Amino acid sequence: MLENNYRPCEIESKWQKRWEEENTFKVDESGKGKKYYLLEMLPYPSGKIHMGHVRNYTIGDVQARFRMMNGVKVLHPMGWDAFGMPAENAAIKHGVHPAKWTYSNIDYMRGQLKRLGFSYDWSREFATCNPDYYRWEQQVFTELFEKGIAYKKTSQVNWCPSCNTVLANEQVVSGACWRCDCAVEMKSMSQWYLRITDYAEELLRNLDEKLAGWPERVKLMQKEWIGRSEGTYVDFPVEDSKEKIRVFTTRSDTLFGATFMCVACEHPLVQDALLSAANAVEIKNFLERSARIDHKARLEDRYEKDGVFTGKYCINPLTGSKMPVYAANFVLMDYGTGAVMSVPAHDQRDFEFAKKYNLPIVLVIEPVGEKLDVQTMTCAWQGDGILVNSGQFNGMKSNEAIAAITSNLKKEGRGDAAVTYRLKDWCVSRQRYWGAPIPIVYCDSCGTVAVPKDELPVRLPHDVKLSGEGGSPLAKCEKFVTTTCPGCGGRAKRETDTMDTFMESSWYMLRYASPHYDQGPVDAKMIEYWLPIDQYIGGIEHAVGHLIYFRYYTKLLRDLGYINLDEPCKNLMTQGMVYKDGAKMSKSKGNVVDPDDMIAKYGADTMRIFSLFAAPPEKDLEWNDQGVEGSYRFLVRVWRLVTDFIAGELKLADANDEMKRFMHKTIKKVTCDIERFHFNTAIASIMEWVNFLYGRASLGVDRQSIERLVLMTAPFAPHLAEELWKKLGHEEMTISVNWPAYDDSMISGDTMTIVIQINGKLRDKLEVAFGTPDEKIKELALQNAKVSEQLGGKTPQKVIYIPQKLVNIVA
Ligand SMILES: [Zn+2]
Numbered sequence: 001m002l003e004n005n006y007r008p009c010e011i012e013s014k015w016q017k018r019w020e021e022e023n024t025f026k027v028d029e030s031g032k033g034k035k036y037y038l039l040e041m042l043p044y045p046s047g048k049i050h051m052g053h054v055r056n057y058t059i060g061d062v063q064a065r066f067r068m069m070n071g072v073k074v075l076h077p078m079g080w081d082a083f084g085m086p087a088e089n090a091a092i093k094h095g096v097h098p099a100k101w102t103y104s105n106i107d108y109m110r111g112q113l114k115r116l117g118f119s120y121d122w123s124r125e126f127a128t129c130n131p132d133y134y135r136w137e138q139q140v141f142t143e144l145f146e147k148g149i150a151y152k153k154t155s156q157v158n159w160c161p162s163c164n165t166v167l168a169n170e171q172v173v174s175g176a177c178w179r180c181d182c183a184v185e186m187k188s189m190s191q192w193y194l195r196i197t198d199y200a201e202e203l204l205r206n207l208d209e210k211l212a213g214w215p216e217r218v219k220l221m222q223k224e225w226i227g228r229s230e231g232t233y234v235d236f237p238v239e240d241s242k243e244k245i246r247v248f249t250t251r252s253d254t255l256f257g258a259t260f261m262c263v264a265c266e267h268p269l270v271q272d273a274l275l276s277a278a279n280a281v282e283i284k285n286f287l288e289r290s291a292r293i294d295h296k297a298r299l300e301d302r303y304e305k306d307g308v309f310t311g312k313y314c315i316n317p318l319t320g321s322k323m324p325v326y327a328a329n330f331v332l333m334d335y336g337t338g339a340v341m342s343v344p345a346h347d348q349r350d351f352e353f354a355k356k357y358n359l360p361i362v363l364v365i366e367p368v369g370e371k372l373d374v375q376t377m378t379c380a381w382q383g384d385g386i387l388v389n390s391g392q393f394n395g396m397k398s399n400e401a402i403a404a405i406t407s408n409l410k411k412e413g414r415g416d417a418a419v420t421y422r423l424k425d426w427c428v429s430r431q432r433y434w435g436a437p438i439p440i441v442y443c444d445s446c447g448t449v450a451v452p453k454d455e456l457p458v459r460l461p462h463d464v465k466l467s468g469e470g471g472s473p474l475a476k477c478e479k480f481v482t483t484t485c486p487g488c489g490g491r492a493k494r495e496t497d498t499m500d501t502f503m504e505s506s507w508y509m510l511r512y513a514s515p516h517y518d519q520g521p522v523d524a525k526m527i528e529y530w531l532p533i534d535q536y537i538g539g540i541e542h543a544v545g546h547l548i549y550f551r552y553y554t555k556l557l558r559d560l561g562y563i564n565l566d567e568p569c570k571n572l573m574t575q576g577m578v579y580k581d582g583a584k585m586s587k588s589k590g591n592v593v594d595p596d597d598m599i600a601k602y603g604a605d606t607m608r609i610f611s612l613f614a615a616p617p618e619k620d621l622e623w624n625d626q627g628v629e630g631s632y633r634f635l636v637r638v639w640r641l642v643t644d645f646i647a648g649e650l651k652l653a654d655a656n657d658e659m660k661r662f663m664h665k666t667i668k669k670v671t672c673d674i675e676r677f678h679f680n681t682a683i684a685s686i687m688e689w690v691n692f693l694y695g696r697a698s699l700g701v702d703r704q705s706i707e708r709l710v711l712m713t714a715p716f717a718p719h720l721a722e723e724l725w726k727k728l729g730h731e732e733m734t735i736s737v738n739w740p741a742y743d744d745s746m747i748s749g750d751t752m753t754i755v756i757q758i759n760g761k762l763r764d765k766l767e768v769a770f771g772t773p774d775e776k777i778k779e780l781a782l783q784n785a786k787v788s789e790q791l792g793g794k795t796p797q798k799v800i801y802i803p804q805k806l807v808n809i810v811a
């Protein structure tokens with residue numbers, strides 16, 4: 001390290017103390033004036049913050065401080081996603097109570113965040129495991145139960161054998177548990193669900209209509225997850241029965257070619273056949289075989305397609321012909337209706353199944369201008385075409401036939417147009433202790449009853465044995481389970497499942513607007529003022545989990561009448577991950593850098609500069625020690641320049657035009673770059689300004705140039721900036737000083753020279769006006785005569801622009 005008198009540790013603790021004593025970041029509660037709600041995803045109190053947190057929160061902190069200096073009221077809160085399994089696992093392993101473990105982690109991590117100098121309004125802090133918080137969640141749950149939005153049903157659920165609990169679909173990633181990576185099993189269990197599917201259409205529609213400030217990638221992931229598909233439902237009567245088998249298909253044009261039916265193992269018709277069919281033993285064997293297919297193999301489609309005849313037939317509603325009904329291992333009860341009409345000529349899987357079991361294949365679609373023959377076909381024709389063997393619909397094109405056949409089915413009362421979604425209802429109950437109790441009791445005479453509002457919260461009992469074995473810990477807590485029925489006053493039992501912790505994080509962003517409100521979950525007036533979130537920052541891994549749930553929960557609270565808000569968040573930024581030695585930092589890989597060690601060695605300001613300068617926020621960041629050193633050296637350079645100036649060691653001189661122009665240019669660049677999250681280029685511009693001022697040292701610098709430098713550095717390295725600002729003789733802190741303004745007239749007429757390269761070789765230069773947008777510069781480079789000549793009409797693979805320097809065209 002350089003020998004110098006920059007002492008980050010002393011400076012930093014001094015300013016942190018002053019911010020705390022003066023409540024510097026406590027936001028005005030009047031609910032009036034220009035506001036900005038900046039939020040970073042709330043952390044789980046695992047014990048220590050990691051470099052990913054440092055990066056995430058620093059990105060947010062620069063925005064918050066920048067807005068504050070622009071005179072905006074910034075809500076910048078912090079709290080804790082405090083329920084969850086690690087606390088319980090620690091309890092099982094080390095015998096420490098989950099509450100104690102959680103709260104002591106919170107205390108430690110709060111200290112760490114304070115040591116990084118983040119501008120949080122700590123008066124709004126809360127932990128979601130506090131009954132003052134979860135009581136409102138319980139109240140909302142009882143209201144959802146009364147409206148039928150929260151309901152209990154038995155079905156196949158995702159079960160993690162290592163976490164000993166069910167998981168929501170969103171918590172299963174490639175067949176494995178999101179938390180522990182263990183392979184997920186399927187189990188039939190009775191669980192609580194929220195009817196998120198009722199909101200599928202609005203969740204989808206708003207992506208395009210109301211979330212212009214969200215990354216396209218996240219919106220695309222949500223669209224795929226919601227998975228809307230338009231098609232037709234068709235009812236197939238079961239022979240000699242009043243029953244019907246309902247299917248959903250996007251290809252009703254192939255209905256004349258449906259020659260057999262495949263249903264899921266759990267389909268009621270199969271259960272029925274198990275009791276009555278002549279081949280019941282064969283069916284039983286098949287069901288056992290199917291149950292053994294492992295979940296991962298299923299997801300990766302690595303298992304043999306297998307089926308068994310159920311002894312039953314259904315009738316094709318258009319042809320009137322009998323279709324044998326098979327139980328098939330590739331049909332899932334939870335997906336669609338649990339039954340699939342099989343059209344072997346036009347679906348490859350059905351084709352193979354038909355060949356295997358010697359079932360009829362009927363051709364009903366021919367590609368335009370081509371003849372097909374069922375006898376010689378070696379695979380299914382899955383494309384569009386012209387209908388054949390389809391009665392009155394012969395000669396129609398596929399798309400016309402879909403409409404015509406659907407309307408025919410509707411007329412006959414045998415089907416209709418329908419929309420389905422891939423999204424399934426959200427399973428919200430968990431079989432673990434450390435979560436919010438589900439406020440429901442079971443009574444022999446009254447059935448399932450919600451706990452009345454005035455009896456909430458249902459508190460999580462403190463004295464519970466946690467062994468990690470033998471089912472839900474709450475179920476073994478007699479004192480908790482036994483209660484009286486709110487309906488009849490008789491003996492009743494409490495629900496012993498707890499809520500998915502994603503329930504707590506679905507509305508915390510609303511609670512921050514009025515964190516101490518005791519008349520309901522939120523104060524509508526404060527929601528009106530603060531929401532939606534102006535800028536939300538967090539990881540892409542939440543794209544189809546939390547980021548769907550919090551949108552859904554907002555709509556639930558709206559429809560329960562608590563708030564008047566459709567979407568919780570206007571702008572979203574998903575930051576990249578932190579890597580070291582080419583892998584994501586993790587304890588198991590042994591490549592973790594502890595922020596505490598780094599702060600002790602270099603100071604928080606260096607960590608902040610490094611995490612912003614090393615990569616643009618949305619890209620992954622590769623840890624590198626030289627980068628940290630470099631960030632530290634930059635701060636030392638700022639420190640020296642300003643302290644030398646104060647000590648009178650620099651010559652004092654009025655700024656000439658060149659200097660003024662450079663300064664205004666720099667302010668403009670830094671201002672615009674912060675607004676669009678280009679922190680690395682903003683810092684680069686400040687570095688250039690520092691270099692420029694050093695270069696002027698012998699000629700002389702003026703006070704204003706030095707002061708502007710300090711103010712521009714403030715959002716990035718706030719401790720250093722406050723200290724220098726004070727040394728410059730100011731009483732008030734930089735945070736309450738106006739962000740420096742720039743004068744466009746000083747910059748206009750100023751141009752920059754941009755080098756144009758093709759595959760790294762210099763081809764030409766461009767003169768463009770300062771402040772020309774990046775996209776425009778790329779466009780100009782591509783239009784350049786020498787470039788067109790070199791490219792010879794070919795489209796380049798990539799156009800890379802390094803701001804204010806060069807455009808490299810990769811051909
Ligand atoms: Zn697990």
Ligand SMILES: [Zn+2]
Nearest residue numbers: 443446485488
């Ligand atoms: Zn009762």
